[in-house]
Amino acid sequence: MTAEQVVFVLAAVVTLGSALGMVTTRSVFVGALWMIAVFGGVAALFILLGAGFLGIVQILVYIGAIAVLILFAIMLTPRVMGDPNAPRYNRQWPLVAVMASALASLLVALVLRTDWPLAQEGAPTITGFAVELGKGFMTTYILPFEVASVLLLVALIGAIVIAREE
Amino acid sequence: MAQINWAETIWLLGPEVILTVGALVVLVVDFVRDDDRGPLLPGLTLITLGGAFLLSFTYLGLDRTALFMFEVDNLTSFFRILATGTSVLILLVSVDYVRSRSRHAGEFYSLLLWVTLAVILVAASSDLILLYLSFELLSITSYILVGWLRDEARSNEAAIKYLLYGAISSAVMLYGMSLLYGAAGSTRLEDIARTFSDPAVRVGTLDELVLPAVVLMLAGFGFKTSLVPFHQWAPDAYEGAPTPVTAFLSVGSKAAGFAVLIRVFLTALPMFQVDWAAVLVAFSILTMTLGNLVALVQTNMKRLLAYSSVAQAGYILMGLAAYVATDTSTLNGIAGVLLYLVAYLFTNLGAFIAVIAYEQATGSVSIADYAGMVRRAPWLAGALVVFFLSLAGIPPTAGFVGKLAVFGAAINAQLYYLAVIGVVNSVISVYYYFNVVRQMFFMPPPAEGEEPVRYPQAMGLALTVSLVGTLLIGIYPQPFLDLANVGRQFLAMLPFA
Amino acid sequence: MVPYVAIAVLFVLSTGVAVMIMMVGSLFGPRRPTPRKLMPYESGMVPVGRAMQRMPIRFYLIATLFIIFDIEVIFLFPWALVYRQLGVFGLLEMFTFLALLVAGFVYVWRKGALEWE
Numbered sequence: 045m046t047a048e049q050v051v052f053v054l055a056a057v058v059t060l061g062s063a064l065g066m067v068t069t070r071s072v073f074v075g076a077l078w079m080i081a082v083f084g085g086v087a088a089l090f091i092l093l094g095a096g097f098l099g100i101v102q103i104l105v106y107i108g109a110i111a112v113l114i115l116f117a118i119m120l121t122p123r124v125m126g127d128p129n130a131p132r133y134n135r136q137w138p139l140v141a142v143m144a145s146a147l148a149s150l151l152v153a154l155v156l157r158t159d160w161p162l163a164q165e166g167a168p169t170i171t172g173f174a175v176e177l178g179k180g181f182m183t184t185y186i187l188p189f190e191v192a193s194v195l196l197l198v199a200l201i202g203a204i205v206i207a208r209e210e
Numbered sequence: 211m212a213q214i215n216w217a218e219t220i221w222l223l224g225p226e227v228i229l230t231v232g233a234l235v236v237l238v239v240d241f242v243r244d245d246d247r248g249p250l251l252p253g254l255t256l257i258t259l260g261g262a263f264l265l266s267f268t269y270l271g272l273d274r275t276a277l278f279m280f281e282v283d284n285l286t287s288f289f290r291i292l293a294t295g296t297s298v299l300i301l302l303v304s305v306d307y308v309r310s311r312s313r314h315a316g317e318f319y320s321l322l323l324w325v326t327l328a329v330i331l332v333a334a335s336s337d338l339i340l341l342y343l344s345f346e347l348l349s350i351t352s353y354i355l356v357g358w359l360r361d362e363a364r365s366n367e368a369a370i371k372y373l374l375y376g377a378i379s380s381a382v383m384l385y386g387m388s389l390l391y392g393a394a395g396s397t398r399l400e401d402i403a404r405t406f407s408d409p410a411v412r413v414g415t416l417d418e419l420v421l422p423a424v425v426l427m428l429a430g431f432g433f434k435t436s437l438v439p440f441h442q443w444a445p446d447a448y449e450g451a452p453t454p455v456t457a458f459l460s461v462g463s464k465a466a467g468f469a470v471l472i473r474v475f476l477t478a479l480p481m482f483q484v485d486w487a488a489v490l491v492a493f494s495i496l497t498m499t500l501g502n503l504v505a506l507v508q509t510n511m512k513r514l515l516a517y518s519s520v521a522q523a524g525y526i527l528m529g530l531a532a533y534v535a536t537d538t539s540t541l542n543g544i545a546g547v548l549l550y551l552v553a554y555l556f557t558n559l560g561a562f563i564a565v566i567a568y569e570q571a572t573g574s575v576s577i578a579d580y581a582g583m584v585r586r587a588p589w590l591a592g593a594l595v596v597f598f599l600s601l602a603g604i605p606p607t608a609g610f611v612g613k614l615a616v617f618g619a620a621i622n623a624q625l626y627y628l629a630v631i632g633v634v635n636s637v638i639s640v641y642y643y644f645n646v647v648r649q650m651f652f653m654p655p656p657a658e659g660e661e662p663v664r665y666p667q668a669m670g671l672a673l674t675v676s677l678v679g680t681l682l683i684g685i686y687p688q689p690f691l692d693l694a695n696v697g698r699q700f701l702a703m704l705p706f707a
Numbered sequence: 708m709v710p711y712v713a714i715a716v717l718f719v720l721s722t723g724v725a726v727m728i729m730m731v732g733s734l735f736g737p738r739r740p741t742p743r744k745l746m747p748y749e750s751g752m753v754p755v756g757r758a759m760q761r762m763p764i765r766f767y768l769i770a771t772l773f774i775i776f777d778i779e780v781i782f783l784f785p786w787a788l789v790y791r792q793l794g795v796f797g798l799l800e801m802f803t804f805l806a807l808l809v810a811g812f813v814y815v816w817r818k819g820a821l822e823w824e
Contacts, residue, residue, distance in 0.1 A: 097784070113770040120762055120764065159416065174788050178786050189800070191344060192804075193782075193804040198354070201320065204820055207768045208768065
């Protein structure tokens, strides 16, 4: 077991365990806090994959902005800390369990059985990755980049339309 | 890294540049003049859309790629024309509607332009990344438009349902796309096709990825085109949204979904047609049947049109499912899909315009309140009859020509049972369409509503255009057949078909 | 990968210290609750009314605006690393991106979403 594998197992356990905690808790607020842990685990996974910039962006944007937004949205709801008398799962949980297990087994089998074509060059260096990203945005992926800015603009308009105070 | 020829790129992307600039101008004018409610903003929007519409015709016959992933070919030109045309008609009817129901009208026009741009981007993407981003742009703009009437609970509910459903289906679709990327090492549709056209790959394990990836991606594509079982957002979203937005969702958004289906399946996965055609046949049957059966029991006009829209998506899908690669006549499925989309554009928009006009005048969308419409608004009632004839596929209307094309394609592909199911479903649909006609013509109007229904000129113009289009395609279909046959040229230029 | 080890160590140590402080406090500290001690602290006064007022939606709007402009800044980072190699066109491409978002910013400003009271 190399150090990298140990860290991977740790990150995976944190991510999956927090995700489990997130969906099993009765309080939406606690769920959002578990979600922050999930984002942290995913950031660690990004770093392990050599995408250091994306890992830091994950922490900055997902934990720093999106999780905060979700917490604000939760605080707008009437019962922030959850209803202790509410049923934990709704009545359809057996069917969902079956389907989710089926889907999971299918996807896991697919991923394990396939002979994936592997990349020829190794993982980029820390600054190399961000530089490649920058070059990509400005050349090959210029159109998705500009569409992303349109998407952000539309989101701005939407935020004002939906949430402005009258 | 190839150098970008900027002058050429700006020309190739002309309509999109016009739409972007127009949308920005409308936004700026809106906040500079502080909620102008006069004709300036709709006028600017109309000029933008009209300019983009006319410019789109100049690209017919090209086969170029702009900025590495925006295909400027006949398929894109077709959807540019369709999207801008749809939005012009929607604009004409939404001016009065938006002004009377909300305090802020300016952003609506800007969003209408952005959503048109999104439809075109979706139809033209030849790379999975751009495709996903454009898809999300279309979805998010639609969520905002559906939830436009902030003060109405139904509009909020519709937006939330639409958003939740859309977010999940989009996540599933992205997973499917990632499987394809993993197999091909590239997100470009052509590279995926190139990978799978290598005989060495076909006997390996990568082959097994395709069917699951296709089904996962169909979650997202099916959501946009409201295929069963991804249609469940449609009735609530259609009912709660402002009716012009519903009209746009039923035509423009759906057209974008079909554009994606055509482009992804034909460009990236033509060699797997055996697999995805079978899946599409199953979805087509499910969609047609369920849409029609549930429409039978509806009492709300918007919900009825929603389920009818779902069923129509099933018919359109039949064209793609029955696609015969070697057949370049009109009866290859793709021409059928495109022709049906044009026919459906005029017909469905027309029906919604009539519903909007009646809703603005009487405030109701319940079918029971349509009683006696022939006395209060004879022109509207007559137009609705024509649109229903077209939706049911009865000659001499556009719907008949569209259905002829897709059923003909199914027979041509020897999927006889599919065509039979389609015909049976069309017969069933006659019942619920003519239930409304019966209400309009043979039921006495409610006592107090005897004054004639008035509607603004713009709406009347849009209604007339839809009516003329519906009848024209039915009586003299040749120019529209030629337009749909641009699909043939698209097929001829596919590298790996 | 090696530079990240420092971050990982920092993270593990800070989590460990925080957890340890809380655990030690709850294990070894005295616990003798009285009703007075359990009431929320309000500088000696008895609290009146509920703790949670209806939260103004302004916070949510500010958080949304923050996300959008944060993402815009994120896009600036990789561009900043390469813009010198890309010449004028790189600058213009980023200016288009920024122009769209500046339009959005002015729109938000003029619509009064940035007013605090």
